[in-house]
Amino acid sequence: MSAADLTAVLLAKHLRYDFDRPENRLNDHLVFSKGHASPLLYSLYRAAGAISERELLSFRRLGSPFEGHPTPKIPWVEVATGSLGQGLPCAVGMALAAKYLDRVPSRVWVLCGDGEMAEGSIWEAFGAASHAALDNLTAIVDINRLGQSAETALGWDTAAYRRRAEAFGWHAIEIDGHDVEQIDRAYEEAVATEGRPVAILAKTLKGKGVRSVENRNGFHGKPLDDPAAALAELGGQRDLRVTPSPPPLGPEPYRFASVATPLPRWQLGEEVATRRAFGEALGALGRANGRIIALDGEVGNSTYLSVFAEQHPQRHFEIYIAEQQLIGTAVGLQVSGWIPFAATFAAFLSRAYDFIRMAAISRANIKLVGSHCGVSIGEDGPSQMGLQDVAALRVVNGSTVLYPCCANQTAQLLAAMTEQPGVVYLRTTRSATPVLYGPEESFAIGGARVLRSSEEDELTVVAAGITVHEALAAASELAGDGMSVRVIDLYSVKPVDRQALLAAAEETRAILTVEDHYAEGGIGDAVLEALATAQPHPPVEKLAVRELPGSGRSAELLAQAGIDRTSIAQAARALHAHAAGR
């Protein structure tokens, strides 16, 4: 109710939107960053004639797309909101796409709550939007003073909000959010403003129009005691209809050329870091597919996203050290069909974990690349080590998790992930490792590679990434002792190749998993899940990082964590003795 006037004026006069063709790239975008205002959003759809009364009244019922918070199950919703402070960052991605990629004149309108202005992600978005001069973006801040449980820190101090917006490079307008003429003028001013985004700081009343709740704390998210009286007070039941203007006819969205380009190739045995292979392969894929966009968390020289940036400067965006905005931009870009690859250290993707969680609810098609995984990064210490990323990404609904061990495999998996829908994560290694697979080998998502096997295999080592190399070395050592060991490269951690694991469980006496990651929720757990109902079920032992690591050389830290070749060989001997003895 606090934002009803703001959105009514928008729908009636300024939003250019064709409800019959939500896929029209010339439509404006409307994002409810305050997702809990969903009843208002759905009422706009009703007013526009896009949904029926019956649909509206299915609100929050099982099976209805009109959920408690908006999601893209509804054709006119582009990103899920409901975790506050995320709609605006995603909208920045949409505005960036419209202005610099699609190159269309559509505008992005975002309704923000005042409570969510306390979220840091909002200020990442403010910084990113002014840096990119997004004059096609308008944030309408519904300053109703009251949060869920109490008054906000700034209350009705719209001037304080204005100062913050201006300091972050935005044009800012303070208005009375219930004065339709002021609202109308503010929107006109927003549309006319060039070179910078616009924030409209609207002083409003929560529960506006119904005396029993208006401007009173304690009614957040609660049904009214007397809805009939409220309805009467609001003017009685009406059947308002508003037809928004369709978008103007405009240019076809811009397309970058796609030119068939082979993936880079590396020679067997060559020493190449998978992070470098990622950068080079993404450069080639970018040439092959003009829809690929690279988003950088100001670590392009570490992730090797810099290679793509040099080759495709128009499709590379520097998001700086603002990982929430990094993912928000990705989610916004994919709305219009771009394929964003966002890269930073695996450890720092944890900074944007809620954004990744929400991206899954948006059914967003985003590609994430985390470099510097595990203790094997060496001297920089634990703050820089991705040691929880596999667990965190596996539990994202509908996600895919890949972890290559060699340069050619990285290139192949990168090509596969471009085609794989949803949240797809690729984990890369800092240090150079030998190329194990020829450039002609292909790798399917959901597969695994048996790197070493014989009929005499007594035990299976399941590894991925850096530990594949350690596992192979251990297997050689054990072969010298007369013990035959199967080695599986589990490069697709989710989905996992259950058949390869079941075969190993059947054909060998014990399974040893080894991962440069903490022990919970990672590769070992993926193996355990695959074998959960296997009968007989051989003993499975999990080698993983269990103590907080420190600085040191890569090999020293692998040894200290008990996941290097020597530790694997030792654990294999012990496990084999245990399994044989039973």
Next chain:
Amino acid sequence: MSAADLTAVLLAKHLRYDFDRPENRLNDHLVFSKGHASPLLYSLYRAAGAISERELLSFRRLGSPFEGHPTPKIPWVEVATGSLGQGLPCAVGMALAAKYLDRVPSRVWVLCGDGEMAEGSIWEAFGAASHAALDNLTAIVDINRLGQSAETALGWDTAAYRRRAEAFGWHAIEIDGHDVEQIDRAYEEAVATEGRPVAILAKTLKGKGVRSVENRNGFHGKPLDDPAAALAELGGQRDLRVTPSPPPLGPEPYRFASVATPLPRWQLGEEVATRRAFGEALGALGRANGRIIALDGEVGNSTYLSVFAEQHPQRHFEIYIAEQQLIGTAVGLQVSGWIPFAATFAAFLSRAYDFIRMAAISRANIKLVGSHCGVSIGEDGPSQMGLQDVAALRVVNGSTVLYPCCANQTAQLLAAMTEQPGVVYLRTTRSATPVLYGPEESFAIGGARVLRSSEEDELTVVAAGITVHEALAAASELAGDGMSVRVIDLYSVKPVDRQALLAAAEETRAILTVEDHYAEGGIGDAVLEALATAQPHPPVEKLAVRELPGSGRSAELLAQAGIDRTSIAQAARALHAHAAGR
């Protein structure tokens, strides 16, 4: 080198610190939010005579506490940094503790990088610090213009930083960061400023003093080509010594009274939400232990932290909708021995995941409570449901994860978590559930409760929280069919009661786990890990949320996800038939 002058003046004249007594609560605090400036920090320790040349030169070597980024392995480091944008939020917690809890005149000095000013968490901290009028906090921003890979978005525009700081309610001072007199005056002004925190915006040169790298891009984190020449250029090898002033004698830190208080008690069968039991029990624990502090993410009326707030207003802090600051404050408070409980929706703890990860590296003693877990919350939809929190928290190094199913158990576990060091997480349920355990029962961390068992048990159901109730109902139904089922309440998900699970694996034919959480990394995986080497190993089937849920009633959503009583009974019958048939 860009911040050497800034910190030299601080150490020589303004920092009040006794290196021999780092535990002295009257010491000032020095936080390097730009943790990658660790060589400078360790050089300060050397200049103060706190460490030897040999210790300094152990930098980044295996086993040395002088790691690539500072951690509290070093006695003078209070919080780990190295994930940018976290030192200042933690420092806000320290300043809050000094001013409002310990009530001592110590100051908090924070060295920030300019690159990290793009992190939203920095602006959460700016907002929180001015809201709390933290005039004992000074942020020194080292504006050297150059990030890791490129120039920052704002370059040397110190005025832009000043405007942002001022808009967020800080006093701001622009200086030349290599002019020692300007630096000195700025610190004096900072100390003299009352009622608001102070930001010193210092224009500096990266690599200051060594021509080959000074103000040049491309040398971030790289050793110098000619260190001998650089040393000569900087004035040659010297043995500088600086003795900082000790802190003034001052009052003993304030203590809140602790008064022996029983935990609240509930009657068997009473319907109480565990979130409500949490709030009431925390109120009682707060009376019993004056060191307990409550931190609220502006959802106190949902988490029931509001109960504590009413009873102990001086020990309750409203952090608003800024979850990174919520955890940053907690980490800062525990530095001086307070026991912070930070509560929000389980889903929104994901917003602070990097802070929780870093808290583990800080070995911080923080207590986290996540409400509204799982699909059982009902109509609000997936954005509000904690469905990945158990996985995310299990993989945090050294963490504890608890998930009670009834009010009395919640109170007991809450008391236990107060004593349990490290990152401890308690998951609570939105809806009311019957009290299952009498108030006299005690629950140890690492335990489990066999709620139903007999010698004829054919299958075990392992559940926790809301699914315990569903499992018990399913067991009753199955008992009616003549099938005896054991039910284990796995309230301690990490550490897990391996013995109880091994006994179940030995004594029953199959195990069914059931959790209101996604399938990866949660309760089912904790069970699989516990049984990984069990021989024989019965089949384990995992019931968990596998599809993206929507809105609906609690019972509808539990049924749709296949984790309600009917689904459990059905799965138990099928699993039992499978296990019997093998």
